[in-house]
Amino acid sequence: MTILVTGANGYLGNLIVKELVAKGKTVRAMVRDAEKTRIRLGALSDKIEIVSGDVTNRESLKPLMQGVETVIHLVAIAIEKGGATYEEVNYQGTVNVVDAANDAGVGRFINMSQNGANSSLPYRFLKSKGRAQEYVRDHAKNWTALRPSAIFGPQDEFFNSIARLMKITPLIFPLIGGGKAEFQPVSGFDVAEATVRCVDDPTTIGKELALGGPEVLNLGEIEHRIHKVVGGPRLFVPTPVAVLRPAVWVMERVLPGTPVTSSLLELLAVPNTVADNALVNHFKMTPKLFKNATIN
């Protein structure tokens, strides 16, 4: 039976597709650029079906749901660019995918939510992810939601963005917000394994499962660990988020691929630790340590 993966060309999408294929599952990968996906997935693309779809276009989703037993919904944007908004992609896009799945009689829905996602927060990204999960909870059939903390691994966005910034700021680097914000970095490989195990685990139905790594690290500790990989002399200067905000605002407007945005700075205001870690408590896995991360 076919599993439709939305956002299959993304960071987590690649890992989840690989894990599904390794487990012998039939995968339909929904992407916007099929050619880019074939290049990214290499030989693996011959073992899956690649289809084109856009979550903001309801009509494009209908034909993709035929014969699908399970949807794994990963599409979301962390940075609003090119006119795409959190509301349109993260919230309405999820509504569109859930509705299309229901119309086609899809019986199982796995949603990649986010630790800290909450519809009542004032922060637009986390709010959009929280509203999306509420729609899944209220409308999707046999849903499971996964709520990872910040994900690390080769080519991850968050930690590699800090590494890239550090590489271009050779002597002084801001200890962002005094380095106090707490995270529980979780390996992308662990998140992919847990996601795929949900497919055949009915005990995960109707649950929101938080996923974290084995240790809580504050941003200062994370910056120092990244610095060990990046190398070179650096003086870490505690810098309040309020001081960084104007610089980030300018960067967003002049650098098309800026690694830090105002909405990402907002994430630092919400604790990103996981009290009840489902990787350990539900999946009985041993989460990988952040020091095993590869910073590109």
Ligand SMILES: NC(=O)c1ccc[n+]([C@@H]2O[C@H](COP(=O)([O-])OP(=O)(O)OC[C@H]3O[C@@H](n4cnc5c(N)ncnc54)[C@H](OP(=O)(O)O)[C@@H]3O)[C@@H](O)[C@H]2O)c1
């Ligand atoms: N990375 C983390 O630290 C983290 C932590 C917790 C939760 N999550 C959640 O995990 C999920 C996957 O994240 P990720 O890190 O893998 O992100 P990612 O690498 O940016 O992947 C997101 C994918 O969504 C696709 N996409 C964007 N807009 C689309 C649209 N309108 N229609 C169809 N596809 C669209 C992108 O396709 P293109 O290639 O065409 O742009 C991309 O393949 C997200 O829901 C995210 O909120 C991530």
